[in-house]
Amino acid sequence: xxxxxxxxxxxxxxxxxxxxxxxxxxxxxxxxxxxxxxxxxxxxxxxxxxxxxxxxxxxxxxxxxxxxxxxxxxxxxxxxxxxxxxxxxxxxxxxxxxxxxxxxxxxxxxxxxxxx
Amino acid sequence: xxxxxxxxxxxxxxxxxxxxxxxxxxxxxxxxxxxxxxxxxxxxxxxxxxxxxxxxxxxxxxxxxxxxxxxxxxxxxxxxxxxxxxxxxxxxxxxxxxxxxxxxxxxxxxxx
Numbered sequence: 022x023x024x025x026x027x028x029x030x031x032x033x034x035x036x037x038x039x040x041x042x043x044x045x046x047x048x049x050x051x052x053x054x055x056x057x058x059x060x061x062x063x064x065x066x067x068x069x070x071x072x073x074x075x076x077x078x079x080x081x082x083x084x085x086x087x088x089x090x091x092x093x094x095x096x097x098x099x100x101x102x103x104x105x106x107x108x109x110x111x112x113x114x115x116x117x118x119x120x121x122x123x124x125x126x127x128x129x130x131x132x133x134x135x136x137x
Numbered sequence: 138x139x140x141x142x143x144x145x146x147x148x149x150x151x152x153x154x155x156x157x158x159x160x161x162x163x164x165x166x167x168x169x170x171x172x173x174x175x176x177x178x179x180x181x182x183x184x185x186x187x188x189x190x191x192x193x194x195x196x197x198x199x200x201x202x203x204x205x206x207x208x209x210x211x212x213x214x215x216x217x218x219x220x221x222x223x224x225x226x227x228x229x230x231x232x233x234x235x236x237x238x239x240x241x242x243x244x245x246x247x248x249x
Contacts, residue, residue, distance in 0.1 A: 052235060064239040077236055112180060116235060124168060124235050130179035
């Protein structure tokens, strides 16, 4: 069964460093998302991406964050200068498209980001 | 704004039924989902229901939707120890970009 894959599973970085979290969405999917879950808290929407541009972003997704689809398969989340409060589990998701069950979002296993 | 609430904890005995409840505020939600998260793992889609349905059954899982009260429930029949996990209720909003709003999650503990 097709799945969303994320790498690495755990990323440790120093405060102020840049990190790139990588995702390979399901191959025929057109919509891509990033969510994050701070330990013990809700899963929060960060950004959605369609047709090579951001469709919607939350208040969390400030200028320190960016997303990119550098090629036909990868979808990345970059944090330019990490802060301690960026420590969280980051989930990538993808969906096939609009309408009916095509809206269902499938999630990857997540990347745990630890900022020291 | 959108908000999804769940009770934080549920404990049941193995073999009993579990019922996890959820309330949401956005009456325009189109889809409502249940995701399962095992310790240290990702979000596994369990089931979903479209907003014009009242009930959906999938093997041991039954989803009930009361749209008037904005109440969603997940019933797990014959609960097993492998069902121990956090269960997230989530809603999707209409419009082109399909943001999903998650609830707080209910931790289900199954006692052998």
